[in-house]
Amino acid sequence: MSEGNSLFKKIIRKFHSRFVNYEGKIEYAKIARYFFSKDILNIPIRVVNKIQHTIFNITRTSSKGILFDLSLPKNVIYPITFKQPTSPTVSIIIPIFNQIDYTTNCIIGLFENISNKYSYEIIIVNDQSTDESEHILNSTFKGITIITNDVNIGFVRSCNKGASAARGKYICFLNNDTYVQPYWLESLIDLIERDHTIGLVGSMLIYPNGMLQEAGNIIWKNGLGWNLGRKENRFNSAYNYVREVDYISGASILLNKNDFNTLGGFDELYVPAYYEDTDLCFNMRYKLNKKVVYCPQSKIIHYEGITSGTNLYSGVKKHQAINQIKFLNKWKAELDQYHLSYALKNIPQSISKYNAKSILIIDSYVPCYNKESGSNRLFQIIKIIQHLGYKITFLPDNQKADQPYTSELQAMGVEVLFKNQYFQTSCKKQLLKIINTIDIVWICRPELFEKYYPILTTKTHIKFIYDTIDLHFLRLKRENELFPHKKNNWRAVKKSEILSANRADVALAITPVDEAILKDLAVKNTSVIPNIHTLQYHSANSEFEFNNRSGLLFIGGYSHTPNIDAVVWLIRHIMPLVWAKIPDIKVTLLGNNPTDTIKNLASDKVIIPGFIDDVSPYFNSHKVFVAPLRYGAGMKGKIGQSLEFGLPIVSTNIGIEGMNMNHEIDVLVANTESEIAKSIIRLYTDQDLWIQIRKGGNKIIEPYTPAAVEQKLKQLFEQL
Numbered sequence: 001m002s003e004g005n006s007l008f009k010k011i012i013r014k015f016h017s018r019f020v021n022y023e024g025k026i027e028y029a030k031i032a033r034y035f036f037s038k039d040i041l042n043i044p045i046r047v048v049n050k051i052q053h054t055i056f057n058i059t060r061t062s063s064k065g066i067l068f069d070l071s072l073p074k075n076v077i078y079p080i081t082f083k084q085p086t087s088p089t090v091s092i093i094i095p096i097f098n099q100i101d102y103t104t105n106c107i108i109g110l111f112e113n114i115s116n117k118y119s120y121e122i123i124i125v126n127d128q129s130t131d132e133s134e135h136i137l138n139s140t141f142k143g144i145t146i147i148t149n150d151v152n153i154g155f156v157r158s159c160n161k162g163a164s165a166a167r168g169k170y171i172c173f174l175n176n177d178t179y180v181q182p183y184w185l186e187s188l189i190d191l192i193e194r195d196h197t198i199g200l201v202g203s204m205l206i207y208p209n210g211m212l213q214e215a216g217n218i219i220w221k222n223g224l225g226w227n228l229g230r231k232e233n234r235f236n237s238a239y240n241y242v243r244e245v246d247y248i249s250g251a252s253i254l255l256n257k258n259d260f261n262t263l264g265g266f267d268e269l270y271v272p273a274y275y276e277d278t279d280l281c282f283n284m285r286y287k288l289n290k291k292v293v294y295c296p297q298s299k300i301i302h303y304e305g306i307t308s309g310t311n312l313y314s315g316v317k318k319h320q321a322i323n324q325i326k327f328l329n330k331w332k333a334e335l336d337q338y339h340l341s342y343a344l345k346n347i348p349q350s351i352s353k354y355n356a357k358s359i360l361i362i363d364s365y366v367p368c369y370n371k372e373s374g375s376n377r378l379f380q381i382i383k384i385i386q387h388l389g390y391k392i393t394f395l396p397d398n399q400k401a402d403q404p405y406t407s408e409l410q411a412m413g414v415e416v417l418f419k420n421q422y423f424q425t426s427c428k429k430q431l432l433k434i435i436n437t438i439d440i441v442w443i444c445r446p447e448l449f450e451k452y453y454p455i456l457t458t459k460t461h462i463k464f465i466y467d468t469i470d471l472h473f474l475r476l477k478r479e480n481e482l483f484p485h486k487k488n489n490w491r492a493v494k495k496s497e498i499l500s501a502n503r504a505d506v507a508l509a510i511t512p513v514d515e516a517i518l519k520d521l522a523v524k525n526t527s528v529i530p531n532i533h534t535l536q537y538h539s540a541n542s543e544f545e546f547n548n549r550s551g552l553l554f555i556g557g558y559s560h561t562p563n564i565d566a567v568v569w570l571i572r573h574i575m576p577l578v579w580a581k582i583p584d585i586k587v588t589l590l591g592n593n594p595t596d597t598i599k600n601l602a603s604d605k606v607i608i609p610g611f612i613d614d615v616s617p618y619f620n621s622h623k624v625f626v627a628p629l630r631y632g633a634g635m636k637g638k639i640g641q642s643l644e645f646g647l648p649i650v651s652t653n654i655g656i657e658g659m660n661m662n663h664e665i666d667v668l669v670a671n672t673e674s675e676i677a678k679s680i681i682r683l684y685t686d687q688d689l690w691i692q693i694r695k696g697g698n699k700i701i702e703p704y705t706p707a708a709v710e711q712k713l714k715q716l717f718e719q720l
Contacts, residue, residue, distance in 0.1 A: 071113055071181050073105045080111050082143030085119035091166030094174050095125045095158035100133040102177045107141055109179040117186050125162040128152040154272030160265040171260055175251040177303040187297035188254040199290025200255040202248025203298040206234055213302055216245030216294035218350045220342040221335050223328035235423035241410040244354040245294045250277030252300050259288060275323035286334050297411055348437050355391035358437050362395045362452055363444040366405045370613055371592040372557040373637020374469050380532035384710045397448055399427045435459055444469055449500035463720040466504035470634025471514050473497055478631035505720055510634040511658025527716050531635045533704045537646040542691045553622040555590040555638050558598050562632040570628050571601045577677035590615055619645035624683050627651040628676050643701045648693040650679045666696030
């Protein structure tokens with residue numbers, strides 16, 4: 001650290017006027033911007049590394065200035081050669097006027113940080129630069145297109161000229177005073193390809209010192225813009241989810257070339273520059289009826305003010321005020337109808353105006369949908385609620401941004417509250433900041449309802465949904481009955497669940513059986529929202545499949561004690577009876593977090609793979625699914641998952657509870673060791689029965705499809 005500080009002292013002495021403000025304070029952000037841009041190519045890489053390390057240590061203590069996880073400019077070997085695809089997916093258009101050092105860094109960033117996922121071309125539009133831009137670009141980079149204007153025509157016209165030469169399906173406008181981050185381009189294309197209601201997408205802009213520069217923008221009724229998140233912590237959960245915005249800065253935007261041409265490109269009303277990007281976003285929304293969306297997964301470092309300066313009264317920058325009046329006159333009707341007056345209190349409403357209502361969902365942790373049934377149900381519910389037009393905020397009680405699940409939710413447009421070493425604000429404080437924007441609160445589990453209801457009930461406009469997931473007390477009571485020597489607190493849990501259910505505006509059961517129990521306990525407002533399943537198989541040749549499948553299958557998360565009990569019972573007590581008749585039959589035990597008890601069951605006949613992300617090959621190759629559950633409650637996700645894949649099932653009454661399944665029609669039901677063993681052998685060897693059970697399962701899954709559950713949720717929200 002002392003070596004780095006000594007280096008800084010030399011820099012400050014040499015460039016005192018550049019890096020010290022009028023109060024005599026050192027502006028480290030200016031140092032960072034200078035050395036990560038203009039002179040980076042002339043500094044030995046060992047010195048660059050020292051500077052980066054020192055600035056990181058200085059800024060890491062600030063909640064706002066943080067360089068962690070940023071890709072920074074590097075020394076590279078020239079020349080750099082880019083591929084030249086015949087039909088690129090995207091054309092990256094970079095208009096330039098002088099500032100060759102920034103332009104060089106910008107292109108290096110493209111070379112370093114774009115993968116091979118999408119093909120691209122680079123088009124540089126040189127607007128009569130007076131430095132050595134053209135010579136340096138031609139000698140430094142191969143495989144890029146350079147268009148040099150005969151005369152200086154300005155930023156707007158240069159962008160349009162570059163677009164006219166573009167061959168890609170998409171065009172991406174990128175300022176030359178930027179340095180793109182890994183997945184910058186891929187994230188933009190992924191998003192616009194995934195949702196065809198989106199017309200234009202744009203990036204998170206970051207200052208060179210790591211602070212957030214822009215996370216989308218608000219346009220007020222008077223036409224003035226507001227950069228969301230400016231000079232705040234870029235790790236703040238509020239700025240890290242995909243969302244619709246008024247407009248996105250043209251420093252990094254991507255759209256379909258056909259849409260750009262349909263709109264006539266950037267309106268030359270705004271020549272030479274400023275408000276052309278805002279106008280394009282308004283055209284996209286109000287003329288083409290397509291969304292303008294901020295994509296925080298796409299990040300760039302932006303050296304703001306390099307291209308046009310920062311003085312509002314001179315140079316190109318003076319046109320910002322001039323063009324604001326032009327923009328206001330052109331879009332006055334839309335601004336009056338859809339946009340709010342400038343006021344800090346109007347920021348939350350301006351951010352959320354593109355969603356009809358807002359819902360907060362609280363659970364113990366972010367839904368790890370491929371590890372447990374309850375999480376998968378909640379993840380599917382989130383997708384449905386989002387399809388209904390709600391803005392969703394998810395609060396994990398453990399405050400952790402578990403991956404990859406948090407990033408996936410954020411990419412879907414779900415705000416996930418969290419804290420980590422770079423963003424230390426507690427989830428409770430974040431919650432209190434947004435509480436006035438919340439219309440509905442969906443709380444899972446009784447202990448979480450008890451914790452958060454007192455905080456949120458201070459706002460009388462909020463409606464509460466209590467999601468039981470399963471009736472915890474019933475599961476614990478059944479466990480106590482099966483193992484009397486194991487004492488648990490099922491009576492206290494029952495009291496807590498009933499209290500939570502009665503406090504909520506509606507209590508959700510997962511099956512009609514659970515709902516009936518709630519009603520018997522005098523809970524008045526109830527509804528059923530089950531697990532959600534989609535048929536995964538469409539095979540017409542069940543006879544072929546029967547003859548080409550083998551083995552028994554079980555799946556379940558082993559942090560859930562009923563699953564441990566079921567598997568131990570299966571292997572130690574049931575399978576010996578099966579192996580006596582079919583010695584070579586194997587059992588595969590899928591599931592997350594197998595305990596030592598489970599691992600110790602492994603043998604040449606018992607396979608325990610541990611967590612598997614994609615379990616479809618197992619469901620598509622095994623012959624019978626076995627779920628010998630002796631206690632539990634609610635709807636069992638493993639049963640629904642087996643139905644999805646058309647895998648015939650042997651289970652207990654507890655296993656199929658609440659699913660309206662019928663013995664010998666769509667399942668074989670057995671409850672003792674000998675009965676279960678006989679059912680396994682019968683279903684494993686009887687082709688006609690196997691086909692019959694498989695066909696019967698198709699009808700059982702119909703009430704649990706996303707479309708069916710969406711109708712239930714729609715009715716539920718309408719009744720609140």
